[in-house]
Each structure stands twice: as structure tokens, then as C-alpha cells.
Amino acid sequence: MTTPARLLISLSDIALLAKVQRPTVSMWRSRFRGKNSPFPEPVASRNGQEQFDAGQVAEWLTATGHGNNPDVEADLGAFAVASDLPRDTTLVFATLTALLALRVLTGETMVGKDADELLDLADEQDPDDELLFRELDAAGQALEPLARYAELLVEGAFHPAAAFEKLLADRFRQGLRPHTDVALTEPGMELVAAIAVELATALSDAPVFADPASGSSDLLLAVARILGDGTDATLMGGDDDGGSARLVRRRLLVHGLPQKRLAVEQSGAFGLTGSAVHVAQYPSPGSPDMDALQVLNAIDHSVLQMDDRQRGVVLGPASVLCDVLPKGDLRAIRSGLIRDGRVRAIVRLPKGLLKSKPRQISALWVLGPSHPNVPIPERWTMVADLTGESLTPDVVQDLVSDLAASMGSRAAIWAHSFRFARLVLTRSILPGDTSLVASAHAAPPQSVTAGATAALRADDILEALSTNSPANTLFRYSVEPVTETPARRRPRALGDLLTEKRVHYVQGNRLHDGETGSGNGTPVLGVPELLGEVPLGSRRVDLMSFSTLHENGRLTEPGDVVFCTGPRAAAVVDSEGSAVVDYPARILRINKERAGGLLPEMLTADINAQAGNRGPWKRWPVRQIRDDPGLEVAAFLTEIETQRTRARARLEQLEELTTLVLDGVAGGTLTVTDTYAAMEGNS
Numbered sequence: 001m002t003t004p005a006r007l008l009i010s011l012s013d014i015a016l017l018a019k020v021q022r023p024t025v026s027m028w029r030s031r032f033r034g035k036n037s038p039f040p041e042p043v044a045s046r047n048g049q050e051q052f053d054a055g056q057v058a059e060w061l062t063a064t065g066h067g068n069n070p071d072v073e074a075d076l077g078a079f080a081v082a083s084d085l086p087r088d089t090t091l092v093f094a095t096l097t098a099l100l101a102l103r104v105l106t107g108e109t110m111v112g113k114d115a116d117e118l119l120d121l122a123d124e125q126d127p128d129d130e131l132l133f134r135e136l137d138a139a140g141q142a143l144e145p146l147a148r149y150a151e152l153l154v155e156g157a158f159h160p161a162a163a164f165e166k167l168l169a170d171r172f173r174q175g176l177r178p179h180t181d182v183a184l185t186e187p188g189m190e191l192v193a194a195i196a197v198e199l200a201t202a203l204s205d206a207p208v209f210a211d212p213a214s215g216s217s218d219l220l221l222a223v224a225r226i227l228g229d230g231t232d233a234t235l236m237g238g239d240d241d242g243g244s245a246r247l248v249r250r251r252l253l254v255h256g257l258p259q260k261r262l263a264v265e266q267s268g269a270f271g272l273t274g275s276a277v278h279v280a281q282y283p284s285p286g287s288p289d290m291d292a293l294q295v296l297n298a299i300d301h302s303v304l305q306m307d308d309r310q311r312g313v314v315l316g317p318a319s320v321l322c323d324v325l326p327k328g329d330l331r332a333i334r335s336g337l338i339r340d341g342r343v344r345a346i347v348r349l350p351k352g353l354l355k356s357k358p359r360q361i362s363a364l365w366v367l368g369p370s371h372p373n374v375p376i377p378e379r380w381t382m383v384a385d386l387t388g389e390s391l392t393p394d395v396v397q398d399l400v401s402d403l404a405a406s407m408g409s410r411a412a413i414w415a416h417s418f419r420f421a422r423l424v425l426t427r428s429i430l431p432g433d434t435s436l437v438a439s440a441h442a443a444p445p446q447s448v449t450a451g452a453t454a455a456l457r458a459d460d461i462l463e464a465l466s467t468n469s470p471a472n473t474l475f476r477y478s479v480e481p482v483t484e485t486p487a488r489r490r491p492r493a494l495g496d497l498l499t500e501k502r503v504h505y506v507q508g509n510r511l512h513d514g515e516t517g518s519g520n521g522t523p524v525l526g527v528p529e530l531l532g533e534v535p536l537g538s539r540r541v542d543l544m545s546f547s548t549l550h551e552n553g554r555l556t557e558p559g560d561v562v563f564c565t566g567p568r569a570a571a572v573v574d575s576e577g578s579a580v581v582d583y584p585a586r587i588l589r590i591n592k593e594r595a596g597g598l599l600p601e602m603l604t605a606d607i608n609a610q611a612g613n614r615g616p617w618k619r620w621p622v623r624q625i626r627d628d629p630g631l632e633v634a635a636f637l638t639e640i641e642t643q644r645t646r647a648r649a650r651l652e653q654l655e656e657l658t659t660l661v662l663d664g665v666a667g668g669t670l671t672v673t674d675t676y677a678a679m680e681g682n683s
Contacts, residue, residue, distance in 0.1 A: 007076065007152075008043070008044055008046065008052065008053070009051065009052050009053075009057055009079055010046075010049045010050065010052070011026070011049070011050060013079040014052065017058075017061075017069060017072060017075060017079040018066065019068040019069045020067055040053060040057055054076055058076050074155075075156050079156070091138060091139065093167060094247075095135050095136060095139040095142070095146045096146060096153070096167055097135070097164060098122075098131075099118075099136070099146060100150055100154070100164050100254055101250040102121060102126075102132055103151075104160050104253060104254050104256075105125040105126075106121055108121075110147035110148070113144075115139075115141065115144050118143055118144070118147055119137060119143075122137075130246070130249065131246050131253065132250060135246070153166060153167070161256075164251060164254045168251075180355070181288040181356055181357075182283050182284060182285055182288050182354065183285075183355045184218055184281065185352065187391035187396070188349075188353035188354075189219060189222040190222055190396065191396050191400075192219055192222070192279060192313055192315050193219060193223045193226050194400050195313045195364070195399075195403055196209060196219075196223055196313050197223060197226050198400050198403070199277050199311035199312075199368070199404070199407070201404075203275040203277070205274065206234070207227075207233040207275070207277060208234045208236060208260075208275065208276040208277070209233060209234070209235050209236065209276070210235075210236040210262050210277070210278055211236065211237055211238070211248075211280050212238060212264055212278065212298070212301065212302060213280040213282060213284035213287075213298070214245060214264075214284045218281075219280070219281060220248070220257075221251065221255065221257075234258050235258065235260075236259065236260045236261065236262040236272075237252070237261065237262060238261070238264040238270075238286075239261035239262060239263050240286070244284075244286035245286060274309060275310065276309070276311075277310070277311045277312060278302045278306070278310065278311070278313070278314070278367065279312070280298070280312075280313075280314050280315070281314075281316070282294075282295040282299070282314065282315070283316075292319070292320045292325070292330055293329070293333070295316050295317070295321075296320065299365065300333070302314065302367065303340055303367065306367065307369075308369040310367075311407070312365075312366070312368070313364060313367070314365045315364045316363060316364070316365075317360065317363070318349070318362055318363035319361075320334075320363075321334075321346065321365055322347075322435055323348075323363075324432060324433065324434060324435060331432045334432065335431075338430060339426070341370025341379055342367050342368060342369070344367065344368045344382065345366035345384070345402075345403050345406045346364075346365055346366075346381060346437055347363060347364050347365075347366075347383070347384045347385075347386065347421075348361065348363045348384070348385045348386060348437045348440075349361065349362045349363055349391075350386050350388065353391075363437075366382075366403050368407045377425075377427060378425070379427075380413075380426055381423075381424055381425075381429065382403070382406035382413075382421040382422065382424075383422055383424055383429070383437040383439060383440045384399065384421040384422065384437060385437040386420060394616065394619055395420075398419040399419070399420050399421075402419060402420050402421035403421065405421075406421055417491065417606060417609050418491075422439060424439050492622055493619050493621065493622070494620045494621075494622050495616075495618030495619060497596075500594070500596075502590070502591050502598060503590055503591065503603075504588070505587070506560075506581075506586065506587035506588075506589055507554070507583065507586060508526075508581040508582060508585045508587065509550055509553050509580055509581060509583055511526075511580070515541055515545070516539045516540065516541050516582070517539070517540055517541070518539070518540060520540065521540035521543065522540060522541050522542075522543045522546065522555070522579060522580050523536070523539070523580070524539040524540060524541055524579065524580050524581075525562045525579045525581050525582065525585060526581065526583075527566075529572070529585075530564050530572060531564075531568070531570055536648070539582075541580050553580070555577070555578050555579060556574045556579045556580075556581060556587060557574075557577045558574070558575060558576060558577035559574070559575065559600045560573070560574045560577065560587050561573055561574075561587070561589075561600050561603050561604050561607070562579075562581055562587055563586060563604075563617075564586070565617045566584070568611045569607055569608065569617070570607070570608060570611065571604040588603065601637045602623055602624075602625070606622045
């Protein structure tokens with residue numbers, strides 16, 4: 001029987017095991033040197049790092065009570081390495097991941113099996129050598145100790161998938177190129193995956209996510225995490241036989257994810273039919289040294305084979321995807337890709353998304369159907385520049401929302417309030433003499449045609465509202481398009497407007513239990529009213545009692561915007577004023593002397609548009625119009641609100657009438673007669 005090898009552990013892994021910072025371990029070594037319970041001495045060196053006996057370290061941590069992990073001995077296998085493992089880290093990594101895949105396929109422990117038995121199992125489970133046989137065969141005599149160590153990893157991580165991810169996390173310390181050169185940070189992976197999942201919502205069939213890049217699995221796994229358990233999505237990786245592609249297949253297998261193989265030719269071309277989302281990163285782990293021409297050619301393969309049932313998101317260096325390229329073939333190829341019409345959005349991302357290259361800036365392209373029924377000279381592309389931004393959850397959510405809107409029609413785009421993306425005519429960026437996203441910070445253009453379309457639609461609505469309506473519901477105003485180049489400002493963060501004192505923030509009042517009632521009194525505006533749970537004006541307070549109980553009580557002024565942030569964003573304009581705002585509802589009061597193009601109705605609409613945004617409310621984008629909108633605009637908006645109030649009151653009366661009739665008929669106390677028939681009978 002072979003004696004198990006001693007487990008070794010490095011100083012950095014001791015810190016992870018003990019759940020302390022790395023300097024703490026060095027402090028233990030110096031502080032307890034020469035004492036009754038000295039910290040264990042190193043017993044070996046691997047790759048220039050001191051190695052300690054893991055058993056001795058675990059005993060020391062347990063005996064002294066140092067560290068923050070009460071389960072040190074149980075977790076030891078997740079951080080220690082067997083001393084008899086080969087020095088070839090690439091071979092060890094490939095063999096261990098193959099053993100974990102074999103363990104999942106067989107459901108059996110690898111301990112107690114010699115090398116021949118393990119290879120027989122591998123041949124049985126992988127007869128065509130698609131994912132693990134050659135990796136196990138290449139280990140030679142080291143296969144048995146590696147199998148014992150793989151079992152330790154599973155015991156320490158409690159699951160083969162977790163052990164697999166632990167090995168991938170270690171790839172940076174082991175210096176495993178190409179796995180480290182193009183590895184993305186978590187925010188980078190989550191952003192690309194979130195965009196891919198959002199693009200899939202437009203597809204009618206069960207989603208298929210295909211990664212034609214050589215040997216990438218981080219993005220596919222990030223997509224799977226967002227989709228969650230029980231998804232019917234299929235993940236597709238390349239079918240080449242390289243080590244990186246085989247690693248992808250092992251990783252998806254260990255995680256129990258449904259997968260298919262995408263036939264990718266040696267040239268990089270591939271065939272993908274049906275509804276699908278392409279999700280890829282270039283350079284990829286299988287080809288970390290791709291140059292600009294190879295990156296553009298790889299994207300070209302995706303664009304060439306796409307049909308209108310497919311979407312795509314591609315991540316690559318900003319120097320290739322959006323920055324200025326030298327005149328010549330590279331610029332011509334990129335311009336040709338964009339001219340094709342399937343590049344629907346171009347985004348320059350903040351730096352720091354590549355773990356090993358934190359200063360490199362990435363960019364992404366969103367691919368989709370070319371604009372249907374739009375002449376080539378009038379086609380557009382959405383551009384965004386997130387340089388200087390952090391990929392916080394609210395930034396990711398707003399960018400994904402912008403990019404989803406970019407896939408829509410012109411009307412859908414103009415109906416969306418963009419935070420980051422801007423619409424530009426595609427022909428304006430084709431020359432490539434400036435960054436493709438240079439206009440992302442400019443005011444978004446709006447053509448006269450778009451204004452005319454909106455005016456026609458508004459006129460249709462006004463006519464419909466006025467047809468067969470009482471005189472008091474007719475509108476005295478009309479909507480006309482602007483015939484000049486429209487002036488439009490980029491939305492501003494609400495917090496910036498507060499800082500500039502264009503908007504004042506007023507806290508709500510903390511009302512006591514039982515303070516509100518119905519009947520006469522001052523109306524109350526709170527979360528129930530904002531969310532539509534109770535009718536506006538249904539809750540009231542006695543103003544005298546309110547003034548007594550709340551010495552510093554605050555009332556609204558006409559034009560105040562009353563809003564709340566949870567359970568979702570909601571707002572209303574209080575056109576009359578003198579209402580009591582019930583906290584957590586609050587007030588935004590536009591400074592009339594420094595309004596700067598702010599309108600209460602527009603501010604309210606922009607807040608309501610954030611209903612699904614869980615980010616900080618001071619980052620909500622707010623639109624502004626020109627400083628002098630004209631009295632007609634304000635009067636028309638007031639008239640619309642008046643009509644809305646009347647319609648709401650009429651709807652409440654109809655609902656009450658319905659309840660009375662149903663209850664009366666059910667109880668036998670009411671009946672219904674046809675008054676028109678009775679009148680005709682008397683004539």
C-alpha cells in the first residue's frame with residue numbers, strides 16, 4: 001500500500017485557510033519564534049515559495065486558537081498540495097480537472113484505484129477522447145497521487161464543481177498561461193453575461209448561448225449563473241481538440257450544465273442555425289496572442305453567418321473595437337463590419353476588467369439584425385463611453401437597459417431614456433478618424449422626421465380623446481414638430497442637480513399610528529398613494545392636530561414632486577400643494593429661480609422610469625429642456641393632469657357602480673332595467 005504523501009501549504013494559502021490577511025501569518029512566524037508554541041518551520045520550496053507541513057500548521061492553529069476558521073482541519077484539502085505531485089503545473093492542472101470530471105461521470109471516489117484502473121474508467125466514460133482521457137494518460141505514474149489529491153480537493157470544497165473552481169482560482173498563482181492572460185474580473189464577466197441574457201429575451205425559442213472563441217468558459221458560466229437552476233438554455237463551446245476547448249467541456253460537465261459543441265473550422269468560421277446569442281471574448285484563452293487583424297476576422301465570422309434570429313455580444317480590446325486605427329486594411333475591415341448594419345452598439349468600457357492587465361481598456365460590440373426597412377444612409381449605431389465609470393450594479397443595469405433598447409426600432413429608441421448610450425448615424429463614424437464613441441458625450445441628435453412622427457401620433461391621440469367627449473374634456477392645445485435643429489441636453493444625475501441647488505430635497509413627515517383618516521382634512525401623500533395602492537386624496541389628516549403633533553411639520557407647495565424609492569421608485573406631481581407627505585415618501589422642489597429647464601412633470605416621469613432600478617436614487621438620470629419652455633408647455637401639461645384627474649375620478653365611480661350592482665344583484669336587492677327600451681315604449 002502506498003503511503004500518502006505529506007501535504008504542503010504556502011504562506012498565502014495559510015492566510016486563506018485561517019481566514020486572515022497575509023501579513024498576519026508573517027507576524028505569527030516572528031512573534032512566536034523561540035516561544036513554547038512556535039509557528040512551524042518551512043519544510044520545502046516549490047516554484048520559489050516556502051512550503052509548510054499542512055498538518056503541522058493545522059495543529060498549531062487549532063492548539064493556539066489563532067485565525068478565524070474553526071474548521072481548519074476539514075478545510076485543509078482545499079488549500080494544501082501533496083508533496084509528491086509533479087512540478088509541471090500545466091500537467092497537474094489538466095490532470096486534476098480531468099479527474100474531477102471523471103468523478104462526476106462515474107459518481108465514484110478516485111482513492112484506492114491505481115493508474116491502470118483509472119485509465120480503464122476514463123476509456124469507458126470517454127471512449128472518443130473528447131474531454132479527459134489523454135489528460136489522464138499523460139500523467140503517467142503521477143496519476144495515482146494526483147487522484148488522491150483530487151479527492152482531498154473535493155472533501156475540502158464539499159463538491160467537485162467547487163473544487164474545480166478552486167483550481168481555476170489558483171491558475172494565477174501557478175502562472176498558467178494562457179488561462180491568466182485574458183481572464184476577466186467578476187464585474188467584466190457579469191456585464192457581458194447580463195447583456196447576453198437580456199438579448200436572449202427577444203428570441204422566441206429556448207435560448208442557446210454559443211461561444212465560438214477558442215477555449216473560453218468564464219462567460220458561459222457567468223450566463224448560467226444569471227439564468228439560475230432549472231433553465232432550459234443550452235451552452236455551446238467550440239469543438240476543436242485543443243487543451244483550452246477540452247477544459248471548457250470538462251468545466252461545463254462538472255457544473256452539470258447542458259452543452260453542445262459548435263463546429264468551428266480551422267479558419268475560425270463556424271455554422272450556427274436557429275435562435276442563438278453569440279457571446280465571445282477576444283483574444284481568448286485558446287488564442288491569447290491574437291492580433292488586431294485576427295480579432296476583427298473572428299468577429300467577421302460571427303457577423304457573416306448571423307441571421308435575424310441571432311444576437312451577439314463580443315468583448316475585445318478598445319484599441320481594436322472603438323479607438324482610432326491606422327489607415328489601411330484594419331480600418332477598412334472594421335468599417336466594413338459596421339457598414340454591414342449588424343453592429344448595433346459600441347461601448348468603451350472602464351479599465352481594469354482584465355485581471356493580469358489592469359491598465360488595458362476593453363470595449364464591446366452588440367450584434368443584431370440590421371435595421372429593417374431603413375435606407376443605408378439613415379442607419380444608426382448606439383455608442384457609449386464608460387471611461388471613468390465603475391461597473392456598479394446600477395451602472396450595469398442602466399447600460400444593459402440602454403443596449404436592449406438599442407436593438408429596437410427608431411420609435412422604441414426615442415421612447416427610451418438613455419443614461420449612457422447615444423444614437424449616431426452610422427455613416428458618421430465609418431471614416432474612423434476619431435474614436436467611434438467620441439460622440440457618446442454629445443447631446444443625442446433628434447431628426448426633424450422623428451419630431452414630425454411624434455407630432456402626428458400626438459395629434460391622433462388628441463383627436464381620439466376629443467371625439468364624442470363632453471366639452472369640458474376638449475384640449476385647447478395642439479402639438480407641432482420643431483422645424484429647426486432641436487436642442488436637447490444630456491440627462492443629468494439627480495444628485496448633481498441637488499448639489500447645484502436646482503432642486504431642493506425636503507424630508508417627509510413621520511406620521512403617528514392612527515393619525516390619518518378619511519373625510520375632511522388635509523390630503524396625505526405617501527407610499528400607498530404613490531404606488532397606487534390607495535386613491536389619491538383618500539387619506540387625510542386634521543391640519544390643526546398635525547400642526548400640534550409636528551412642530552416642524554412640512555406641507556407641499558404647488559408643483560412639488562413627491563417620490564419614494566422603495567419598494568420601487570414612484571412619483572407624482574402635487575399641482576395644488578398644501579398636502580402632508582408621509583415618510584418614507586419625500587419631496588423634490590424645483591428651484592424656480594435656477595430651474596435650468598427642469599419641469600415637475602418630466603422629473604416625475606424620469607423617476608417613474610426608474611421603477612426597476614435598485615441603485616442609489618441620486619444617480620437617477622433626469623432630463624432637462626431649454627431654459628424657457630414657454631407658457632404653453634406648462635399650461636398644456638397642467639391641462640393633461642386635470643384631464644387625468646377627471647378620468648381617475650370617473651374610473652373610481654365606475655368601479656364603485658360595478659360593486660354596487662354586483663352586490664345588489666347577488667343579494668336580490670337590485671335589478672337592472674333598460675332605460676332606452678322604456679323610453680322607446682312610451683314614445
